[in-house]
Amino acid sequence: MEDIFENSKSNPRIMTFYPTYEQFKNFSKFITYIESKGAHLAGLAKVVPPREWVPRKSGYDIDHINMLIPNPILQLVSGKQGQYQVINMQKRSMTLKDFKAEAESQKYRTPVHFDHDELERKYWKNIAYVSPLYAADVKGSLSDSDLDVWNISRLGTILDFVNTDYGIEIEGVNTAYLYFGMWKSSFAWHTEDMDLYSINYLHFGEPKTWYAIPPAYGKRFEKVAAQMFKEHYDDCNAHLRHKMTMISPKVLSHYNIPVNKITQMAGEIMITFPFGYHAGFNHGYNGAESTNFASPRWIEYGKRARICHCNRDTVKISMETFVRRFQAERYENWLNGVDYGYHPEDPGNICRAPPPTLNVYEYKSSESSGDYKQSRKRKAFQKVNLQNNTNVSLAEFSKEAIVRVRKLSYNPVNTVDYNAIFNDQIERLWNQLPSETVGRNLLTNGIIKNTNRMRFHTKTIILSDDE
Incomplete structure (x- = not known):
């Protein structure tokens, strides 16, 4: 097994592993091995699977993948100088073929760039402009049902006790989720639910850029994020669980928080480790599959995981x-x-x-x-x-x-001032709506606070206080 890494106690680096098929076959044993090499210290590791491993024999011809995306989201970003909050606005359902057409349209397609570093600079420069679509948390799998090795739908780790002992399936936690991205669609800084491990396989398409903070710096990162977005932490001391916070690595470096970066190509696997904060963005149209898993080393993390009590979709697993x-x-x-x-x-x-x-x-x-x-x-x-x-x-x-598992009680907390935050985003959306005549702005005092539904011409924009 060839391992590529550069590690130190002060700033562990992301490791890349190239296992043989024999070394690759036993998933839990492989995770134990890479942790013995210190892969978990960086919070993120890359695995380049052996050529013998083919998760989908029929390939990824869009005409042969009949899939509906029930709840695509429009990612609205507000903020400045490397500190941003992301609000996901739910859109109408669309087919995967329609999503691909949108992703490759002139409006959303990847800009011309020389290399990944230049594309990264364009991402942070334009993060608040032209809000991208993201098809996240889509139930299902693209892997063949008879795949027995590293089948994301059934990895065979101790997390299976949630199902065998409790008879509970938690979507996206002990079942697989699909993620279809386009240029600039992002996943904000977060750890996994209950600080579990996760696996992400990029089935096809353009790369993903990943950022990772070593778990040893996780507590410091939480304090910095709480200072930057104090008004949100006053409402919820687990605000990072909302997956709304994007902070650039350059900003975090000023607070002595190391951030590692790596690019995931199609056909590669990323493993995140307990309490490993990570974030990133998609370079263009792509499709990935992900789920969570566990090992005995995770248990102490799970017992002490910080839980959000204000979000009705919070996942809490009985330990x-x-x-x-x-x-x-x-x-x-x-x-x-x-x-x-x-x-x-x-x-x-x-x-x-x-x-x-x-x-x-x-x-x-x-x-x-x-x-x-x-x-x-x-x-x-x-x-x-x-x-x-x-x-x-x-x-x-x-x-x-x-x-054994029950949704936490939900008490809606009004944390978003749409007047202050989204006035510019709505104005951009307004200007982008097709119309033969110039419309007249009836909201002269800004966006009505706590609006749940607003209609402009024939398009619907949903602003939900519950999100």
Whole structure:
């Protein structure tokens, strides 16, 4: 196996791996291997798969891919000087063929450039102009169903316990999602849900530029982002979970936060690691497939992951099955809220791991106990109090989870002032609408705050406070 990397303790670099097919076949074993080489220290790694691995034998002829994109998004960017917020505006559904035509149109096509560095400069210079479309989070897979090696739909990692133990499928987390991009469509700075690993395979098309912050600098990055966008963090201390924040590497360098960069070509795989903040953009029309996965090393990250409580789509996975299986010596303390330790990337801060908050358990008497014949239910809330039943020992009961994953309650928070932020974007959209005559602006005082739907001619623009 040929590995290309340059690493140091202060600023680990992104590694690239060229495995043979034999080395490539066992996914979990391969992840363990690249971590033994220090790949996780950069938060991101590239894998160039062996030639024998062909995930889709029929190729990518657009005429043979009958796919509907139900919710393409228009990415509106506001900000300046390398600090931006991205709002995703939902558009009407379109076919993949229509999306490709849009991506290659004069309006959206990739500008002429000499190399990837020049294209990157054009990206940051024009990030707030000509809002691109992005077909993100599309359910499905482009891989052959009989693909047994590195099939993104079934990687066979410990994250499968969410499904086998709980009977839960979380779209895009333990199932595959597709992403179709065009020039300048972006993915904002974020870590994965519950700080999981992720895999991204670029099936076809133009490259992606990836930025990655080493996990050891993740806490510092969070503090810097909170300072830059204080008004958003006042509403949600996990604002980066909203996937709205774009900060240029040049700006982050002023705060002594190292940012590594790498280009992903078609046919290459990117692996992100727990608590590895990453962002990037597409060079043009392309298609990628992605999902999350886990390893035992992730569990402590998952227990201490910061959760957004204001977004109704927040993913929260119960850690009960993972702690019980892989941290048995800490299980009782964790249930009781006294599992003291530290976040793997914040070793100087000793604190307790949050106990389970979403599970509903059913305790049944075991064969060794004759005192309790009836099953009973107990909710494991923020403060688990197993001492309420003084005559009952937890060891006397086997436990079966009834409800393991539940959407967090959603309390809408009005964080976006459309008057202040989107006036220029709407004006641009207005000017781009086809019309035989010049329209008259009826919104002389700016955009009506909290507007949910506005019609200009025959086109609909949806501005939703819920996003």
